[in-house]
Amino acid sequence: MLPKYKVIYEDMKDKLKNLVYKPNEKIPDGGSLAVDYACSKLTVAKALDLLVQEGMLIRRQGSGTYVKENFPSRTTVELEQFSGYSKKFGKKHLKSTVIEFSIITPTIEVAKKLNITDEFVYKILRLRSVDNIPQILEETYMPIYVIPGLKEKHLEESIYDYINNELGFKIQSSHISIRGDKANSNDKKYLNLTDDDFIMEIGKIAFLENGKIFEYSKTHHRYESFEFSTVLVNNV
Template sequence: MTKYTQIANDIRTQIVKGVLQANEQLPFEKDLCIKYNASKMTVKKALDILVAEGLIVKRRGSGTFVKSISNIDMNRLLVSNQFRGLTALYSDRKVTSTLITFDVVSSNEEVTQKLNLESEEFVYNLLRVRYVDEEPYVIEHTFMPINLIPGLRKQHTMASIYSYIEADLGLKVQSSHRTIRVRKSNELEQKYLKLKADDPVAVVEQVAYLENGTAFEYSISIHRYDRFAFETVIVR
């Protein structure tokens, strides 16, 4: 994880937890540079991330302040930033899974790079279909290092893996980097997601991080086009 992402994550966590209150002024950039042992450009990039997320605002001649946003928007940001997973997102509905693949493999070049691993480290290789109220929503292909997430069992993959990570292992899921694309579905996706030929899908590629900044998950999720929505905050 880059330095500016770590800084942005730390400030974001302070805002979400209420350590930094609405309309409170953040330390000046030069002071943040000292606090985080980072360059001015690195701190600026971190603050720009938070401005883009709608969490802080820069006032010319005054400094940088925590933005006053509604509890509803704060909750949405919390869900978005910590990506609590499908089970938490649809907590009032029935979420189930069908496990297609569950084994341990040596990480290939792409997984090694995404998770910042040593060459050919062992990772879980999971492929499952997630359902909401018995309707297929997403196909998830997930890789996790077994040394970071030990003891993962089939029963965990049938429910919420994040719940196992946080409740059983005592780890804190912090943030994620996501890339979202849209393309036509293939035959396998049409089969498991009950799509018609050439129906589109949303493809979400994600690297997820623990509170200490360690990457613990690389996943590619294939979403039904009519079950997928992306929410964000747009600022001028």
């Protein structure tokens, strides 16, 4: 179960992305939000601090907290995002098509990335379409002994929801790499690209709170819809 400040953080983040609060709009004060969420002002402040750190909100001294004019859009790659694309884009906008779901013996490269030897892994190939436009081709490997009981129905919805809510595991961190490359045969087939097109690849190795690696993935994004954005915050 998520702590209260995380529940508020997730709900406020959804509202910001769905324009319940619009750019440059002042959000309700901490006291009002504390009443709405039935919690203390300190809990609300902790949730808002996260949104300020992520560049979604900005505090104006003596005035209040406002929606930042140019906070990351829903097509932006946010490196702090551990809830997956379903949360990022919204389930109404995202469709997941399972192309392959199998159990395999990992290659040397995959085993090294997952820090395993000869354990079986899930191999998952999914096409993610946003508003019915193919945008992301995702190739994922997960050790079965770390993530047991994964089924195709979870792939069609959210694997991260399954990990968080059904298995009760907490996702701790991810190591991310980003590079550009020419479109391969799968990219051309599923993302409707040509020989002259290129993609942006995000490589990810993800860790649970217990330190175990649970995912190695490579996601290929159509170049025209890919934007990398991060936020630098001066905490000095």
